[in-house]
Amino acid sequence: MALINDTTLRDGEQAPYVAFNTKEKLLIAKLLYECGADELEVGIPIMGEKEREDLKEILALDLPIPIMSWNRAVMSDLEASLECGVKAVDLSIPVSQILLDVKFGGNKEKLFKNLESVVQVAKKEGLFVCVGGEDASRAELPFLREVLKFARSIGADRFRYCDTVGTLSPHKTYENISYLTSLQLLDIEMHTHNDFGMATANAIVGVEAGAKSVNTTVIGLGERAGNASFEQVLMSLVYQFQKEKNLDSKKLRELVSTVSLAAKKTIDTNQPIIGEHIFAHESGIHVNGMMKSKNAYEAFTPESVGALRDFPIGKHSGSSTLFFHLQQIGITPSKEKIEKILPIVREIVTCRKQVLNANELKELYLCS
Numbered sequence: 404m405a406l407i408n409d410t411t412l413r414d415g416e417q418a419p420y421v422a423f424n425t426k427e428k429l430l431i432a433k434l435l436y437e438c439g440a441d442e443l444e445v446g447i448p449i450m451g452e453k454e455r456e457d458l459k460e461i462l463a464l465d466l467p468i469p470i471m472s473w474n475r476a477v478m479s480d481l482e483a484s485l486e487c488g489v490k491a492v493d494l495s496i497p498v499s500q501i502l503l504d505v506k507f508g509g510n511k512e513k514l515f516k517n518l519e520s521v522v523q524v525a526k527k528e529g530l531f532v533c534v535g536g537e538d539a540s541r542a543e544l545p546f547l548r549e550v551l552k553f554a555r556s557i558g559a560d561r562f563r564y565c566d567t568v569g570t571l572s573p574h575k576t577y578e579n580i581s582y583l584t585s586l587q588l589l590d591i592e593m594h595t596h597n598d599f600g601m602a603t604a605n606a607i608v609g610v611e612a613g614a615k616s617v618n619t620t621v622i623g624l625g626e627r628a629g630n631a632s633f634e635q636v637l638m639s640l641v642y643q644f645q646k647e648k649n650l651d652s653k654k655l656r657e658l659v660s661t662v663s664l665a666a667k668k669t670i671d672t673n674q675p676i677i678g679e680h681i682f683a684h685e686s687g688i689h690v691n692g693m694m695k696s697k698n699a700y701e702a703f704t705p706e707s708v709g710a711l712r713d714f715p716i717g718k719h720s721g722s723s724t725l726f727f728h729l730q731q732i733g734i735t736p737s738k739e740k741i742e743k744i745l746p747i748v749r750e751i752v753t754c755r756k757q758v759l760n761a762n763e764l765k766e767l768y769l770c771s
Contacts, residue, residue: 687721
């Protein structure tokens with residue numbers, strides 16, 4: 404089953420208007436490990452001395468998982484990573500014709516020669532090398548085959564398939580990754596962006612097509628619309644693909660809260676996995692089902708992600724919801740009175756755009 408290589412501390416921090424301080428980085432790295440990340444990509448050493456100092460402090464945590472840095476496939480970037488003491492690097496190269504023209508004037512020979520010299524030094528230093536294929540989703544498959552074949556020949560360990568501008572659909576993802584994995588040249592890592600809202604879906608489809616690793620960021624943080632979400636990918640791998648993970652709901656909540664606060668990003672109440680309201684059941688049919696079976700309308704339990712289940716008293720509530728709340732406060736309600744006040748409840752909620760609380764329901768019931 405696929406590894407999670409989380410890049411919150413690299414690609415996540417590249418989101419516009421986001422900057423993490425050292426203390427935040429260290430806590431995020433620690434929490435990511437505790438929540439189930441298999442690898443971390445934690446920075447860009449060539450950015451400067453402060454970035455390298457932060458990376459060294461993360462390495463000093465001595466987490467028992469690989470810590471990777473991101474680099475252009477140029478010698479100065481690699482040297483900056485080596486100074487930090489990392490044992491794994493991503494070496495990024497443009498692979499679409501668009502970016503090849505922009506960055507190398509379309510000169511593929513120069514690209515390969517440059518990559519070879521950097522990878523050879525990295526391998527001589529004993530590093531794990533992932534070749535990052537920037538804009539791979541807009542590259543020609545025959546050229547990607549050439550890149551993978553060459554990267555393997557010079558000692559690379561993995562190829563990162565980057566949907567850099569988020570143009571993939573799940574079907575196209577499956578086609579492309581199936582082809583690349585069938586070549587059996589290098590393990591494939593998924594790096595997907597959310598420009599069309601498909602980052603997590605494309606990452607998971609890539610796993611189904613044979614990818615061995617997935618890049619994620621907490622709350623999907625990242626450039627433009629963001630990346631595949633750590634918490635969504637994690638829960639998908641555990642619940643849909645039966646990946647062995649010891650989920651710690653308290654740590655997951657702490658991780659999400661830490662990143663949200665550090666990035667100054669709010670969490671939508673209906674955000675998958677972590678939204679405040681995703682275990683709130685208002686529909687009468689759903690509440691009736693949940694009263695009979697706790698998995699009637701939930702794919703996983705609120706406890707597994709540190710959330711609470713709720714039955715708001717709203718416009719779409721049915722008699723089951725009213726019975727539940729009244730019984731919770733010690734009233735044994737009659738069916739006739741419930742049926743009498745139900746239309747009133749719906750009218751109140753519709754007019755004021757706000758659900759009733761239990762005390763309001765109690766007052767309404769006793770006065771009816």
